[in-house]
Amino acid sequence: xxxxxxxxxxxxxxxxxxAITLFEQGEPLRLDSGAALGxxxxxxxxxxxxxxxxxxxxxxxxxxxxxxxxxxxxxxxDTKTGWWDxxxxxxxxxxxxxxxxxxSNNLGGCDGTSGPSSIxxxxxxxxxxxxxxITIGDxxxxxxxxxxxxxxxxxxxxxxxxxxxxxALQWVLDYPDSVSGALVIASTPRLSAQNIAFNAVARQxxxxxxxxxxxxxxQGPKPERGLSVARMMAHITYLSEKGLHxxxxxxxxxxxxxxxxxxxxxxxxxxxxxxxxxFGKKFDANTYLYITKAxxxxxxxxxxxxxxxxxxxxxxxxxxxxxxxxxxxxxxxSKELVRILNLHQKNVxxxxxxxxxxxDSFLLPDHEYQLSIATFINRLYNEHMRRQPQKDSHP
Amino acid sequence: xxxxxxxxxxxxxxxxxxAITLFEQGEPLRLDSGAALGxxxxxxxxxxxxxxxxxxxxxxxxxxxxxxxxxxxxxxxDTKTGWWDxxxxxxxxxxxxxxxxxxSNNLGGCDGTSGPSSIxxxxxxxxxxxxxxITIGDxxxxxxxxxxxxxxxxxxxxxxxxxxxxxALQWVLDYPDSVSGALVIASTPRLSAQNIAFNAVARQxxxxxxxxxxxxxxQGPKPERGLSVARMMAHITYLSEKGLHxxxxxxxxxxxxxxxxxxxxxxxxxxxxxxxxxFGKKFDANTYLYITKAxxxxxxxxxxxxxxxxxxxxxxxxxxxxxxxxxxxxxxxSKELVRILNLHQKNVxxxxxxxxxxxDSFLLPDHEYQLSIATFINRLYNEHMRRQPQKDSHP
Numbered sequence: 122x123x124x125x126x127x128x129x130x131x132x133x134x135x136x137x138x139x140a141i142t143l144f145e146q147g148e149p150l151r152l153d154s155g156a157a158l159g160x161x162x163x164x165x166x167x168x169x170x171x172x173x174x175x176x177x178x179x180x181x182x183x184x185x186x187x188x189x190x191x192x193x194x195x196x197x198x199d200t201k202t203g204w205w206d207x208x209x210x211x212x213x214x215x216x217x218x219x220x221x222x223x224x225s226n227n228l229g230g231c232d233g234t235s236g237p238s239s240i241x242x243x244x245x246x247x248x249x250x251x252x253x254x255i256t257i258g259d260x261x262x263x264x265x266x267x268x269x270x271x272x273x274x275x276x277x278x279x280x281x282x283x284x285x286x287x288x289a290l291q292w293v294l295d296y297p298d299s300v301s302g303a304l305v306i307a308s309t310p311r312l313s314a315q316n317i318a319f320n321a322v323a324r325q326x327x328x329x330x331x332x333x334x335x336x337x338x339x340q341g342p343k344p345e346r347g348l349s350v351a352r353m354m355a356h357i358t359y360l361s362e363k364g365l366h367x368x369x370x371x372x373x374x375x376x377x378x379x380x381x382x383x384x385x386x387x388x389x390x391x392x393x394x395x396x397x398x399x400f401g402k403k404f405d406a407n408t409y410l411y412i413t414k415a416x417x418x419x420x421x422x423x424x425x426x427x428x429x430x431x432x433x434x435x436x437x438x439x440x441x442x443x444x445x446x447x448x449x450x451x452x453x454x455s456k457e458l459v460r461i462l463n464l465h466q467k468n469v470x471x472x473x474x475x476x477x478x479x480x481d482s483f484l485l486p487d488h489e490y491q492l493s494i495a496t497f498i499n500r501l502y503n504e505h506m507r508r509q510p511q512k513d514s515h516p
Numbered sequence: 517x518x519x520x521x522x523x524x525x526x527x528x529x530x531x532x533x534x535a536i537t538l539f540e541q542g543e544p545l546r547l548d549s550g551a552a553l554g555x556x557x558x559x560x561x562x563x564x565x566x567x568x569x570x571x572x573x574x575x576x577x578x579x580x581x582x583x584x585x586x587x588x589x590x591x592x593x594d595t596k597t598g599w600w601d602x603x604x605x606x607x608x609x610x611x612x613x614x615x616x617x618x619x620s621n622n623l624g625g626c627d628g629t630s631g632p633s634s635i636x637x638x639x640x641x642x643x644x645x646x647x648x649x650i651t652i653g654d655x656x657x658x659x660x661x662x663x664x665x666x667x668x669x670x671x672x673x674x675x676x677x678x679x680x681x682x683x684a685l686q687w688v689l690d691y692p693d694s695v696s697g698a699l700v701i702a703s704t705p706r707l708s709a710q711n712i713a714f715n716a717v718a719r720q721x722x723x724x725x726x727x728x729x730x731x732x733x734x735q736g737p738k739p740e741r742g743l744s745v746a747r748m749m750a751h752i753t754y755l756s757e758k759g760l761h762x763x764x765x766x767x768x769x770x771x772x773x774x775x776x777x778x779x780x781x782x783x784x785x786x787x788x789x790x791x792x793x794x795f796g797k798k799f800d801a802n803t804y805l806y807i808t809k810a811x812x813x814x815x816x817x818x819x820x821x822x823x824x825x826x827x828x829x830x831x832x833x834x835x836x837x838x839x840x841x842x843x844x845x846x847x848x849x850s851k852e853l854v855r856i857l858n859l860h861q862k863n864v865x866x867x868x869x870x871x872x873x874x875x876d877s878f879l880l881p882d883h884e885y886q887l888s889i890a891t892f893i894n895r896l897y898n899e900h901m902r903r904q905p906q907k908d909s910h911p
Contacts, residue, residue: 153776154776155776156776250778253776254775254776254777254778311766312766313757313760313761314757314760314761314763314764314765314766314782314784315752315755315757315760315761317766317782317784317785318748318752318760318784318785318788319749319752321748321780321782321784321785321788321789322745322748322749322752322788322792324778325744325745325748325789325792326721326745328778329725329741329742329744329745330724331726346724347724349720349724350717350720350721350724350745353713353716353717353720354714354717354749357710357713357714357717360710362708362709362710365708365709365710365713366708366709366710368709369709370709371706371707371709371712371815371818379549379813380649381548381549381550381551381648381649382649383645383649383719383723383805383809385716386809386812386813387709387712387716387812389709389712389713389716390712390713390716393713393716393717394716394720397717397720410778414778414781417781417782418774418781420766423766
């Protein structure tokens, strides 16, 4: 396969992450916790061209460890593309020949948008644990502000998997007049006790690392070991048991027989250690704490009254998607969301896809899944066009 | 309920852990790794009275974190009983009015039997990582030696849950003439890639703890933090998602609202932290490494030839039991074991029990499960009696 983006017709090609600062003047961002935050840097990327009336905007929300780089390459020599490159590009489900796609690093992140590792202008030092706790609602609030700043007041669709799916759902609840459709993929209306438990262990692994130093590790060694353990554990929950079995089974790593020592014997151990170690070096541990906490807190439908209130004004078309081997957020979670939406007579479709790849399936190319996204996006756009026949804004 | 064991008719009452030293003279114990070990201390407990012909012996095998104290109390004031007290005692499934029940701390353990925390007689210091790697086969080999030392050359039954089930299976494979029946409960013929992955993360959490100090922590601070993280994670795999939901759900711990801080918000977090912290203080981290490694290595049926060879002489009656919400070793693992045993025309029964408690179900009282164990044990004993009608050895 030709890795040169200039010669890959399905690629958005070379892209640059853009940066802006919001809430520099005027009111700061009011957070769900009651705290106020500003100024706030936001890193984002865009792909495709915006219509004159901004009717073709698709907002992509990334998951726990993602970033603004959703498609294409930053440099011609990059061996890796953006995290959803299989879905964003010319002729792809989020077709950049027709749509203007935008993805921003989430609030609290560590890849260009303000988070615990950012410099607190009040002190000139990283916020560390002085960064206020944030929610999924806060993340979406910042995205909304970014779009307004770009002159976008309504998006055709918001799409995301896992935590990105929570954000897509939060969008239709909080800004019902600003979004026509939402793709909620491999997600859940709330974390279960088991999900919270896994997050709690991850946070414990990080905060117990002596290098954590109450979050003030930016000058010294970072709590890479604790973060790597957290990631190794989380990684198990991203893959299906079947997928792990098929990929690794009980295969030994670079050896014929057991080591009979405390060494890496099995290929699956070696793989996980590599995943953990790589992540521990590149990601910010404080961000991991904040984002897992935001996921724990997410619960838009805690009781019938709140549910009814949150859904009252919602008129977006929703498409809920799940994968049959996902055990982090299994299909029953998606079905629960669909049940709630149907009970309140919302416009919702649901599809479960077959995949051996567990939770990670939402990131991986699959023809049926791609086709379903494309169909949903096209329908949304056609409906939008039918409602506004007087305008000439064919993308 | 009356906690005084003297007044609890279902309790074995006050018990004392006994200690002996094996392999003091003569040949040391030959391990599967090729290493030799001796002398070896063994801690064990016995309940009930042995027949004159030792025809009523039941061997109980404990799991990863268990010990020799399977039933009764060490002191009248003990609030906790032995780990399988619901199953061992007068009138209980392992009926101590009729059977002589014995349980020993496993080789490599940290509760009386030689393991990494024991003093190496060669150096006068704890073995630490100089303790040889061990296997399930080695654990069983030591149990066999203990029984021989006690004058017991055949047991009526070997029973165990989880790793204890692996040991019960290993017994019938390695000593086919020495065991009439085996109860293999909530167990598996081998760890899956996912099981190995969880063990690998646990070991990483321990060995990355700076207090681990290459295993030489017996003089200084212990790697309690790493061990507690390992235990927290493992604990999630012991409980079912449903059980966690029913017990904790999204209930907050001692608060009305979210903390909006990096504090413990949810009851399930609080519970797990307590479990981890308690375990981190009482258990030996090196033992945790060694025992998880022994489980990883367990694989008596890796290919058809080895399977046939291992099963050739087996004539014990086996009862395989699983629990429908166990996801650590789910029922499909037990069914796989049953399939292998049936293919080789072995005498095997299987039952899946309904329980909300996941893997931990094998430890918890349940009437149907208790009844099935009792029935199996009684049948074994009656069969044994029928085969030896000339002896008067009714227990």
